[in-house]
Amino acid sequence: MIKDRIVTLSATILLLCIVMSFLFPSQFPTVENFSQIMLNLSIDTIVAVGMMLLLISGVFDLSVGSIVAFSGGLAGYLMYYHDVNFLVAIAAALSGSLLIGFINGFLITKIGINPMIQTLAMMGVVRGVALMLSGAGIQNFPYEYNYIGQVKILGLQSPVWYMFAIVLIFSYLFKNIAFFRRYYFIGSNEKAAHLSGIEVEKMKLWGFVIVGLLAGIAGILLSSRLGAALSSSGKGLELRVITAVILGGASLSGGQGKIVGAFLGAAFMGIVGNILILTRVSGYWQEIILGVILILAVGIDQLIQKKK
Amino acid sequence: MKLGLKNISKSFEVVKALQDVSLEFQEGEVHAICGENGAGKSTLMNILTGNIQPDAGEILLDNQTVIIQNNQHARSLGINIVYQERSLTDGLSVAENIFPLPPTKSFGRINFGQLNQQTKALLQQLEIKEFSPATMVSTLSPAQKTLVEIAKALATNPAILLLDEPTASLTDKETNILFSVIRTLKQRGVTVLYISHRMAEIKLIADRVSVLKDGKYQDTLSTSDCKTEDIIRLMVGRDLQQVDVATHTIEEVVLSVKNLTGRGFKDISFDLKKGEIFGLGGLVGAGRTELAMAIFGATTIDSGTILKNGKRIINKHPKQGIANGIAYLPEERKTLGVFLQMSIVDNIISAQLYGKGYSVKTNNQKAGDYSKKLNIRSASVQQLMSKLSGGNQQKVVLAKWLNTQPDVLIVDEPTHGIDIGAKREIYKILKQLTADGKSILLISSEMEELLLLSDRIAVMREGKLKGILNKRNTSENEIIKLATQ
Numbered sequence: 001m002i003k004d005r006i007v008t009l010s011a012t013i014l015l016l017c018i019v020m021s022f023l024f025p026s027q028f029p030t031v032e033n034f035s036q037i038m039l040n041l042s043i044d045t046i047v048a049v050g051m052m053l054l055l056i057s058g059v060f061d062l063s064v065g066s067i068v069a070f071s072g073g074l075a076g077y078l079m080y081y082h083d084v085n086f087l088v089a090i091a092a093a094l095s096g097s098l099l100i101g102f103i104n105g106f107l108i109t110k111i112g113i114n115p116m117i118q119t120l121a122m123m124g125v126v127r128g129v130a131l132m133l134s135g136a137g138i139q140n141f142p143y144e145y146n147y148i149g150q151v152k153i154l155g156l157q158s159p160v161w162y163m164f165a166i167v168l169i170f171s172y173l174f175k176n177i178a179f180f181r182r183y184y185f186i187g188s189n190e191k192a193a194h195l196s197g198i199e200v201e202k203m204k205l206w207g208f209v210i211v212g213l214l215a216g217i218a219g220i221l222l223s224s225r226l227g228a229a230l231s232s233s234g235k236g237l238e239l240r241v242i243t244a245v246i247l248g249g250a251s252l253s254g255g256q257g258k259i260v261g262a263f264l265g266a267a268f269m270g271i272v273g274n275i276l277i278l279t280r281v282s283g284y285w286q287e288i289i290l291g292v293i294l295i296l297a298v299g300i301d302q303l304i305q306k307k308k
Numbered sequence: 309m310k311l312g313l314k315n316i317s318k319s320f321e322v323v324k325a326l327q328d329v330s331l332e333f334q335e336g337e338v339h340a341i342c343g344e345n346g347a348g349k350s351t352l353m354n355i356l357t358g359n360i361q362p363d364a365g366e367i368l369l370d371n372q373t374v375i376i377q378n379n380q381h382a383r384s385l386g387i388n389i390v391y392q393e394r395s396l397t398d399g400l401s402v403a404e405n406i407f408p409l410p411p412t413k414s415f416g417r418i419n420f421g422q423l424n425q426q427t428k429a430l431l432q433q434l435e436i437k438e439f440s441p442a443t444m445v446s447t448l449s450p451a452q453k454t455l456v457e458i459a460k461a462l463a464t465n466p467a468i469l470l471l472d473e474p475t476a477s478l479t480d481k482e483t484n485i486l487f488s489v490i491r492t493l494k495q496r497g498v499t500v501l502y503i504s505h506r507m508a509e510i511k512l513i514a515d516r517v518s519v520l521k522d523g524k525y526q527d528t529l530s531t532s533d534c535k536t537e538d539i540i541r542l543m544v545g546r547d548l549q550q551v552d553v554a555t556h557t558i559e560e561v562v563l564s565v566k567n568l569t570g571r572g573f574k575d576i577s578f579d580l581k582k583g584e585i586f587g588l589g590g591l592v593g594a595g596r597t598e599l600a601m602a603i604f605g606a607t608t609i610d611s612g613t614i615l616k617n618g619k620r621i622i623n624k625h626p627k628q629g630i631a632n633g634i635a636y637l638p639e640e641r642k643t644l645g646v647f648l649q650m651s652i653v654d655n656i657i658s659a660q661l662y663g664k665g666y667s668v669k670t671n672n673q674k675a676g677d678y679s680k681k682l683n684i685r686s687a688s689v690q691q692l693m694s695k696l697s698g699g700n701q702q703k704v705v706l707a708k709w710l711n712t713q714p715d716v717l718i719v720d721e722p723t724h725g726i727d728i729g730a731k732r733e734i735y736k737i738l739k740q741l742t743a744d745g746k747s748i749l750l751i752s753s754e755m756e757e758l759l760l761l762s763d764r765i766a767v768m769r770e771g772k773l774k775g776i777l778n779k780r781n782t783s784e785n786e787i788i789k790l791a792t793q
């Protein structure tokens with residue numbers, strides 16, 4: 001089924017591209033348009049990789065969008081108001097993001113707070129912190145900081161390369177490294193995983209830490225690419241990312257999904273977004289369509305499960 | 309109302325749960341049904357309450373054939389059941405629990421006055437004085453909750469009441485209260501089907517007792533002129549296969565459990581020798597699984613020590629149990645043992661996701677080796693676990709644990725729900741393992757299996773070890789006696 005999903009999703013994306021190339025031959029199939037699509041989906045994909053990890057183990061995190069804003073905000077705040085070296089600022093932002101993930105994971109696994117409630121609450125808390133840090137927005141970062149997210153390599157902006165690197169690395173890890181394989185076992189049958197000697201709680205805690213870190217990286221890249229830290233960054237990201245991951249073959253009941261699915265899901269959504277812009281559909285509709293796609297994706301997932 | 313069963317049969321895949329069972333229950337009698345685990349009692353209950361349909365045979369109510377379609381239909385026919393597991397809502401009052409569809413006034417408002425009146429009348433009829441209709445269920449004791457369950461079942465005015473192990477969680481005193489309620493019911497002409505393991509109770513409360521064994525009807529006895537021995541003999545009553553399996557026990561203690569106490573078991577001590585199969589007998593709920601899980605590290609112990617090869621070990625997590633050379637093949641294969649949506653390979657290596665040595669290539673190799681060794685029938689080791697038969701799944705789980713190279717293998721109901729052929733194969737594998745110097749702790753509710761494989765058998769009842777029997781000079785009767793009395 002997972003393999004099928006990778007194939008069907010790839011085919012759908014390809015089909016969309018072919019149709020669009022015929023309909024908008026001068027606008028759609030251009031290098032410029034594609035690098036733009038890639039750039040737009042790079043941030044989502046980096047977070048989606050983390051979300052895929054969580055969904056494989058059977059949980060999810062709603063606070064990722066806020067962490068993106070927090071990470072960029074903290075780095076910007078330190079550099080702008082305190083003249084902190086950009087590397088130190090990045091280290092601080094990533095540590096902070098990681099800590100948020102740790103708090104999520106700790107409260108969920110040790111205290112037993114429901115993951116949805118915990119990360120929903122954290123989404124609000126962290127968004128507030130991001131607002132305090134960046135206020136109406138921070139600009140004028142050091143050149144080196146902006147360079148990280150704006151440099152072009154082989155015609156593609158750097159976030160696209162970071163995205164590919166992260167997808168490839170995590171794909172490898174999830175195939176070959178026992179630590180990451182454990183997430184499949186946990187998601188597939190948590191009780192059996194426990195009896196197989198897997199430290200389920202500890203692994204889940206690590207999962208939230210990894211997601212926090214990836215969201216932190218996404219936040220740095222986003223603010224560096226824009227040359228600005230905005231407190232509204234990453235709003236609605238959690239919805240887009242969860243949609244992408246479900247489209248990419250994850251199941252809310254856990255145990256299913258591949259990292260490359262996260263990329264394909266995000267790519268599908270990126271292309272749909274691009275199509276909506278090319279066809280001049282209003283921005284309001286984009287939100288509606290996004291929601292409908294998620295419902296469809298989950299609905300189809302449910303029907304498949306029932307058939308089994 | 310008179311209830312009759314005629315030639316009822318029911319199979320689940322390969323397991324014949326009921327074979328050609330005919331029974332008759334008279335109006336106003338308390339009729340006990342007993343048998344070992346897996347004798348078919350629950351299947352019988354499920355058929356009578358419409359949860360499942362028999363493959364063959366008929367059910368007669370006052371000599372009229374009926375087909376019980378579902379639970380609700382059973383209730384409308386006058387058959388109601390009190391299950392072992394509770395169905396009460398803690399946050400509501402006794403009255404609201406007893407009448408899930410309460411009397412209402414206009415706009416659907418509950419008529420609490422009438423509801424409490426109804427409940428009061430019902431409780432009075434049953435001569436229950438310990439709580440009132442408005443008492444919150446959360447404040448009641450287990451016994452009182454059982455009484456509420458019974459009242460709830462009686463609120464539908466059943467002519468036939470099924471009680472499934474009603475005294476499982478009750479003290480002697482509470483049991484007496486229950487019995488007086490049952491006697492009241494009997495006077496009102498209600499037919500009570502009473503399922504229990506406890507011989508003493510059956511003699512006390514039942515008029516007649518019917519015995520099932522391996523899904524077959526044995527006999528019906530009148531409790532006033534039969535002995536407990538007679539009932540036990542009927543429950544056991546099979547020609548024991550005198551298969552003499554050579555022992556591989558060496559006089560060297562591998563695992564020594566001393567005064568172990570934890571949730572569900574108390575003060576357990578025994579030694580497991582090298583190459584020995586040490587059987588743990590007893591009824592479901594006797595604390596055997598809890599003990600096994602604690603030794604393995606899946607649950608915590610309150611006090612006592614575990615020595616392995618003379619050295620004290622402390623297993624606080626299955627990971628430590630595995631590291632200390634202990635493996636645990638759990639009961640309930642589907643919920644605790646396998647990863648159904650994962651491949652055979654993944655299942656086989658699932659207890660080795662720590663330490664070095666994880667590689668896709670060697671994993672596949674290992675899985676291939678075990679497939680051959682244990683004769684696991686599959687298209688390839690990449691096949692999903694959900695596509696395998698129960699017997700093959702169990703062999704995969706066995707492979708998984710052998711792969712951890714344990715000295716002590718705990719197997720909990722290793723052949724539950726699998727066919728006879730695969731059963732034999734698993735017996736052979738277990739015996740072979742002891743020949744290779746492994747020690748096995750075998751938990752089984754199947755007497756035949758226990759007697760066939762074990763070198764010694766410890767019997768547990770209500771969390772305590774009641775005795776250790778030597779296979780050479782024990783019998784099924786002796787084990788059942790220790791387990792039930």
